[in-house]
Amino acid sequence: MRVAVVIALLVIGSIAFHFLSPWWMTPIASNWGALDNALILTFWVCGAVFIALNLFLAYSIYRFRHREGSRATYEPENIGLERGLTFWTAVGIVLMLAPGLIAWNKYISVPDDAAILEARGQQWQWSFRFPGADGVLGASAVEHISADNPFGVNPGDPWGRDDIIVESSELHLPLNQPVKLLLTSTDVLHNFYVPQFRAKMDLVPGTTTYLWFTPTKKGTFEILCAEYCGVGHHAMRGYVVVESDADFNTWLSDFPTQSELAGPAAEIAAIE
Amino acid sequence: MTTYTTIAEDTRPLHHPKTWVGKYVWSQDHKVIAIQYSLTAVGVGLVALVLSGLMRLQLAFPGAIPFITPEAYYQFVTMHGMIMVIYLLTALLLGGFGNYMIPLMIGARDMVFPFVNMLSYWVYLLSVIVLLASFFVPGGPTGAGWTLYPPQAITDGTPGAGWGIITMLASLAIFIVAFTMGGLNYATTVLQARTKGMTLMRMPCTVWGIFVATILGLLAFPALFVAAIMMMLDNTIGTSFFMPSIISMGEPLSHSGGSPILFQHLFWFFGHPEVYIVALPAFGIVSDIISTHSRKNIFGYRMMVWAIIIIGVLSFIVWAHHMYVSGMNPYFGYFFATSTLIIAVPTAIKVYNWVLTLWQGDIHLRVPLLFAIGFIFTFIHGGLTGLFLGNVSVDVPLSDTYFVVGHFHMVMGVSPILVIFGAIYHWYPKITGRMWNNVLGQLHFWITFIGVYIIYLPMHYLGLLGVPRRYYEMGETDFVPASVQWANEIITIAALTVGAAQIIFFYNLISSYFRGEKADPNPWGATSLEWQTPDTPPTHGNWGPTLPTVHRWAYDYSVPGAAQDFIPQNVPQGEPGADGDKM
Numbered sequence: 001m002r003v004a005v006v007i008a009l010l011v012i013g014s015i016a017f018h019f020l021s022p023w024w025m026t027p028i029a030s031n032w033g034a035l036d037n038a039l040i041l042t043f044w045v046c047g048a049v050f051i052a053l054n055l056f057l058a059y060s061i062y063r064f065r066h067r068e069g070s071r072a073t074y075e076p077e078n079i080g081l082e083r084g085l086t087f088w089t090a091v092g093i094v095l096m097l098a099p100g101l102i103a104w105n106k107y108i109s110v111p112d113d114a115a116i117l118e119a120r121g122q123q124w125q126w127s128f129r130f131p132g133a134d135g136v137l138g139a140s141a142v143e144h145i146s147a148d149n150p151f152g153v154n155p156g157d158p159w160g161r162d163d164i165i166v167e168s169s170e171l172h173l174p175l176n177q178p179v180k181l182l183l184t185s186t187d188v189l190h191n192f193y194v195p196q197f198r199a200k201m202d203l204v205p206g207t208t209t210y211l212w213f214t215p216t217k218k219g220t221f222e223i224l225c226a227e228y229c230g231v232g233h234h235a236m237r238g239y240v241v242v243e244s245d246a247d248f249n250t251w252l253s254d255f256p257t258q259s260e261l262a263g264p265a266a267e268i269a270a271i272e
Numbered sequence: 273m274t275t276y277t278t279i280a281e282d283t284r285p286l287h288h289p290k291t292w293v294g295k296y297v298w299s300q301d302h303k304v305i306a307i308q309y310s311l312t313a314v315g316v317g318l319v320a321l322v323l324s325g326l327m328r329l330q331l332a333f334p335g336a337i338p339f340i341t342p343e344a345y346y347q348f349v350t351m352h353g354m355i356m357v358i359y360l361l362t363a364l365l366l367g368g369f370g371n372y373m374i375p376l377m378i379g380a381r382d383m384v385f386p387f388v389n390m391l392s393y394w395v396y397l398l399s400v401i402v403l404l405a406s407f408f409v410p411g412g413p414t415g416a417g418w419t420l421y422p423p424q425a426i427t428d429g430t431p432g433a434g435w436g437i438i439t440m441l442a443s444l445a446i447f448i449v450a451f452t453m454g455g456l457n458y459a460t461t462v463l464q465a466r467t468k469g470m471t472l473m474r475m476p477c478t479v480w481g482i483f484v485a486t487i488l489g490l491l492a493f494p495a496l497f498v499a500a501i502m503m504m505l506d507n508t509i510g511t512s513f514f515m516p517s518i519i520s521m522g523e524p525l526s527h528s529g530g531s532p533i534l535f536q537h538l539f540w541f542f543g544h545p546e547v548y549i550v551a552l553p554a555f556g557i558v559s560d561i562i563s564t565h566s567r568k569n570i571f572g573y574r575m576m577v578w579a580i581i582i583i584g585v586l587s588f589i590v591w592a593h594h595m596y597v598s599g600m601n602p603y604f605g606y607f608f609a610t611s612t613l614i615i616a617v618p619t620a621i622k623v624y625n626w627v628l629t630l631w632q633g634d635i636h637l638r639v640p641l642l643f644a645i646g647f648i649f650t651f652i653h654g655g656l657t658g659l660f661l662g663n664v665s666v667d668v669p670l671s672d673t674y675f676v677v678g679h680f681h682m683v684m685g686v687s688p689i690l691v692i693f694g695a696i697y698h699w700y701p702k703i704t705g706r707m708w709n710n711v712l713g714q715l716h717f718w719i720t721f722i723g724v725y726i727i728y729l730p731m732h733y734l735g736l737l738g739v740p741r742r743y744y745e746m747g748e749t750d751f752v753p754a755s756v757q758w759a760n761e762i763i764t765i766a767a768l769t770v771g772a773a774q775i776i777f778f779y780n781l782i783s784s785y786f787r788g789e790k791a792d793p794n795p796w797g798a799t800s801l802e803w804q805t806p807d808t809p810p811t812h813g814n815w816g817p818t819l820p821t822v823h824r825w826a827y828d829y830s831v832p833g834a835a836q837d838f839i840p841q842n843v844p845q846g847e848p849g850a851d852g853d854k855m
Contacts, residue, residue, distance in 0.1 A: 003637060003645055010649065010725060023733040023759075025669070026751045032669075039666045046656040053627065053652050060630040061645065064566070065637065071837060072568035072830035073632035081628075082572050082621065089620045096663060097613045101606055103665035108602035123429045123521065142517050142524070183599070187518045188424035189532060191597065191672060195738030195751055198669040202599045204532055205423060206516020209599035222750050226597075226672040226740050228417045230429035231342040234743035 004062040011054045018047075029196035029217035029242070031178075034103040036198065042096050049092070107199070110212045114178040119171070120151060121183070121190030121203040124232030126169040126223060127151075132162030132257055142186050142205075148262045152186075161259045164252060169223070169238035173215050174248040180212040191227035194240055202227050215242040289812070300386035301812050302371045303703075305393050309367030312393075316400050317360035323352040325771050332764035334745040342744040343431040346415030349742060350432075351407075353418025354440070357546065358447060359400055361688055365553040366451070366489065367396060369695060370458050370482045372703070376802035377479050379467025379820045379842075381813045383457045392457065395450035399443045406432070406439035414440045417742060419543070422514040422535050426507040428521045437507060441500040448493045448500075458486040467801075469822030473577065474841070476800045476826040477563075477570060480577050481556020484584040485549045491588070492545035499538035506530070536598055540591035547684050548587040552580055554691040555622055558644045560826075561694050562626055564798045565641035566633030567837050569827030571625045579618035586615040596667045605664040612662035619655055623648065634830065634837070638796070639713035643694030646721040647687050654683025657732060672742075675735025678728045686724045693720070693777070700781070701795050702802060705809050706788030712780040716773060723770035730759045797838045800826045804840050 028036055064072075118129040118137055129151050131137045138153045138160015145152035150167055153160035173179055183192055185203035192211065193200045201211040223238035243251075289295040296304060327348050330340045340348075371389070375382055383389045406413040415431030416424060424430045425437050432440075462483045466475075475483075502513040506527070514535040515527030563570040570576055592600060592608040626648055635641070657679040661667045670676065693716070700708055734756060739746065746752055794803040806816040820842040828839040 001637065003642055006722070007645070007649055014729060017729060017733075021730070021733050022753060022755050023730075023737040025736050026738055035665050035668055038663065039660065039669065042660050042663060042666050046659055050652060050656055053623065054649060057627050057630070057645070057648055060627060060633075061635060061637070064630060064633045065635050066567075070634045072566065072634040074569070074830050074832050075571070075632065076569050076827070077572045077574065082575050082625075085624050086617060086621060089617050093613045093616055093659075096659060097610065100609060100663035100665045104602075104605050104609070107665055107668065108605070122519075142519055145519060185518075187520050188427060188429070189421055193672070193738075193740065195669075200597050200668050200671060202597055204599040205518045206529075206531065207533075207599065220750075224740050224749075228346075228421070228424070228742045230424050230427075231346060231415070231431060231744075232429070233346075234342070234745055234747065237749075 001062065001065050004058040004065075007054055007058040007061070011051055011058075015051070026195045027217075028198065029194075029215060029219065029221060030198060031214040031216060032107075032198040034099075034106055038096075038099045038103045041099055045092055045096055107211075110180045110210070111178050114180040114212050115174075116180050116182060118151070118182045118184060119192050119203070120186065121192070121225065121229075121236070122186045123188060123230055124225070124236035126171070126236070126238035128166040128168075128171050129153075130164040130166065130252060130255075131159075132164050134159060134162055137182065138163050138258065140184075145186065149258070150261075151258075153258045155262065161257065163258045164255050165258060165261055166252075166255050168255075170241060171223070171238065172241045172243060172248050172251040174245045175215055175218055175242055177245075178212060178214040180210055183209045183211065188229050189227045190225050190229050190236065193224045193226035194221045195224070196221045197240075200226055215240070218242050218244075295812075298390065300382070300390045302375050302383045302386070302389060303810065305389055306368050306370075306372035307703075308393050309371060309396065310364055310369075312397055312400055313360050313364040313368060316355055316404070317364070319404070320352045320355035320360060321771055321774070323348040323355075325768055327352065328764040328767045330744070332761040343412070343415060345744045346417070346742070347413050347431050347436075350415050350418050350420075350440075351403075351413050355403070356685065357418065357550070358444070359403060361550045361684070362451070362489070362546070363396060364692060365550060365688065366458065366482060366486060367393065367454055369478075369553060369557065369692075370454070370486065372699075373478055373802060374458055374461055374482060375465070376805065376810060376814060377476050377800055377826075378462060378465065378470050379801050379815070379822060380461060380465040381815065381819070383461045384465050385457050385460070388453045389457050392450050392454035395446060395453065399446035399450055402439055402446060403443040406436050406443070409435035409439055411435050416440075419536075419539060420503070421539075422503060422506065422532050423516075423518055423520070426503065426515075427518070427525070438504065441504045441507075444500045445497055445504075448497045451489055451493055455486045455490045458482060459490065467819045467822060470801075470841075473574070474822055474825045477556040477559035477573075477576055477580075478553070478800075479556065480580050481552040481554070481559075484580050485552040488545040488552070488584050488587060489549045492542045492549070494542075495538045496542035499535055499542070502538075503535065533595075533598060533600055536595050536600075537592070540594045541588075543594065544591040545584075545587045548583060550684050550688050552584065554647070554688040555580060557695045558647050558691045559622075559626065559629075560798075560800065561640050561644040561691075561698050562629050563827055563829065564698070564796050565638055565644070566630050566635045567797075567829045568629055568633040569825075569829050571628040571631075572621075573825065573827060575621060576625055579622050582618045583615060586611060586618075590615055590662075593662050593664075593667070596664050597671045609662060609664035613659065616655070616659060616662070623652060623655065636796075638697075639708075639710065639717060640694045640698035640796075642714070642717045642721075643690045643697065646717065647690040647694065649721075650682050650690060650724065651687040653729075654679060654681075654687055658683060669738070670735055672740055673735035674731045674739045674741055677741050678731030678735060681731075682724075682728050686728065690721070693717075696781070698796070699802075700784070701791030701808075702793075702805075703809055704785050704788070705791055706784050707791045707795070708780050708784040708788060712776050716776045716780065719773035719776070720770055723766050723773065726766040727763050727770065730763060734759060794840075797836070799824075799828055799838050799840050801841055804842050 414436035512530035
């Protein structure tokens with residue numbers, strides 16, 4: 001009896017908590033409204049089921065609580081009811097799955113006009129590499145990493161010489177320009193996560209992963225590492241500054257290219 | 273069929289303990305082994321409970337306790353998770369309840385391999401000792417997170433990357449040896465040693481849940497076993513199964529060509545079935561508790577059994593839903609999201625049938641049923657949030673946030689533990705011959721049930737906000753308002769309260785064991801065989817000179833025309849007052 005009332009109160013309390021709590025998704029600052037929509041749809045479908053099932057549970061406990069002389073009904077099964085419930089559950093599942101899969105299709109299909117850049121993680125900091133004037137990132141490998149070649153760009157790869165090396169945890173991006181981030185790590189797993197962009201993907205040493213998004217709001221957003229990477233995990237932060245094309249170009253022009261970092265000697269050595 | 277009959281009719285005792293040590297220490301009696309397993313699991317589980325309290329103190333009052341450094345915090349996170357999932361839940365539900373209940377519920381004298389069963393416990397104890405030893409090795413236990421992802425699990429920068437991870441991997445390998453010995457026993461016993469008349473479709477749901485979970489374990493644990501061995505080789509002799517070329521803390525390592533994602537596949541090929549290794553026994557047990565205390569057959573028994581089997585099969589093709597943002601081939605996302613959401617259908621059916629069992633029942637709100645109802649509530653919550661995380665694109669913003677922490681604690685922490693509490697209260701009178709104190713039982717339920725909801729509900733909202741998990745401290749973060757800190761303080765207070773409330777539980781069990789009222793052999797009026805033993809607690813061999821014969825399914829409650837509102841499984845058809853077999 002008491003437990004029926006408490007179950008009902010927990011349902012009401014959960015609804016109240018939902019509307020009164022100050023915590024909800026941060027205002028979105030990217031093109032990933034489709035992820036938010038799939039989430040919100042899931043939220044309302046599941047919320048409705050949560051309320052309905054628990055209130056029915058509470059009502060059943062209240063109505064069929066033991067009283068002197070009461071006896072349970074004998075009903076081993078009810079095939080029609082079970083089939084109906086299975087069917088409608090399946091319908092609800094499809095209703096949530098379909099928009100989820102459609103959004104995923106967008107999430108993994110990078111548009112052709114996306115600008116490419118590399119985000120590099122290492123314990124416990126971020127750095128970035130832009131492809132430079134040729135628009136192509138040079139090949140890289142951890143074997144080539146040295147003090148004047150922090151990204152390990154292959155010195156023999158001509159595409160890599162004009163790559164712009166941003167040894168800073170602050171990344172600037174032009175507004176409304178789709179970007180494809182190629183994600184690499186030199187040591188352990190990391191994860192590039194900006195809550196306002198919604199997107200998220202692991203950085204895996206030994207391979208290159210990616211995510212893409214279009215920043216849709218000017219401002220400064222914090223980068224967090226979202227894959228446990230050792231004792232400094234919680235302190236592995238960075239910033240994304242979304243700004244106008246002009247401001248972005250000014251910012252980028254302050255950083256050296258790979259050739260400028262390594263000097264001409266490295267290239268000559270590589271050619272020889 | 274001949275084997276089946278032979279074992280069922282074999283009344284010779286399998287072994288003759290003569291000394292106290294033979295009876296209670298090197299015991300081959302499944303009931304004693306079950307108690308040994310349970311006490312060890314609960315003991316090591318208390319260590320994990322204390323660790324969670326320490327983690328909560330750090331989150332509520334960052335830096336306030338000097339010895340909780342980042343290293344220590346991550347070690348607590350890791351050991352808490354691993355102990356709770358493997359050494360407490362798996363060991364208690366299968367080694368504890370599986371051992372105690374299978375022979376009694378199917379009408380057997382013991383497990384079919386009693387010596388191997390004994391060995392299983394002692395090897396399990398060894399794995400626990402090795403695990404706990406890692407607290408005392410140089411560098412302390414591993415702080416790699418319970419998922420032990422390489423490369424960080426074995427590189428500098430993670431606490432316990434030397435001795436800590438080696439002891440952890442060794443302990444896991446030993447545990448798996450122990451589980452395999454136990455698991456082969458449980459599965460073989462269910463298949464071969466059922467008493468006359470106990471067809472598979474007359475078995476109580478408890479046995480079904482434990483049986484299918486055992487088969488999942490036998491198929492899934494080998495993946496963890498090989499992963500543990502491979503990582504151990506990477507760490508000790510320099511192989512590169514999981515290790516690409518990397519530069520760790522400025523030092524190039526000699527590994528090259530390995531795949532960190534391969535480990536994740538192996539880990540979750542075990543790890544996802546593991547969720548059901550814990551959940552299925554809980555599903556089975558809770559079905560029987562609900563049915564018994566609401567005096568009604570479990571609604572849709574056949575559907576319930578098939579749902580357990582289907583969930584078990586599907587649990588092997590959903591593992592990569594833990595890896596949507598791991599960098600695996602993104603096309604896998606379509607398949608694993610679909611398979612994961614399909615598994616929601618049989619799971620939802622189970623929930624409907626639990627509630628429909630209560631519907632039109634004659635509900636006795638005793639403590640075991642209160643815990644079962646608490647389970648239904650928390651499992652609905654945890655199951656529904658699983659639909660967020662299973663649906664690939666919805667998972668992207670939520671992955672690695674507190675939403676995940678809230679979800680898995682509700683669905684595979686709180687829910688099975690509520691069932692375990694319910695089960696202990698339910699079977700305590702049979703196991704000890706004594707009754708527990710009702711007032712203390714109620715108190716324990718209410719604090720635990722309300723408390724866990726206060727702990728875990730807000731975590732989901734922190735996750736929606738974007739608060740990441742496995743953070744030693746949040747620090748100054750633009751998008752995180754000050755109110756998040758209040759939430760952490762409230763959660764911690766609730767967590768410490770719930771932790772402390774378990775003292776009531778232990779006090780109740782221990783004091784009732786000595787001073788409790790003598791229990792009726794079948795206090796709840798239950799139909800299944802374990803309540804029909806000639807002695808309470810059941811003695812060695814369980815059944816006296818003759819094994820019981822089963823004449824009906826386990827759910828003849830409130831049969832129309834019957835004198836009592838239950839008919840035990842061993843009552844023949846057509847007895848005075850008994851109705852015809854309904855199944």
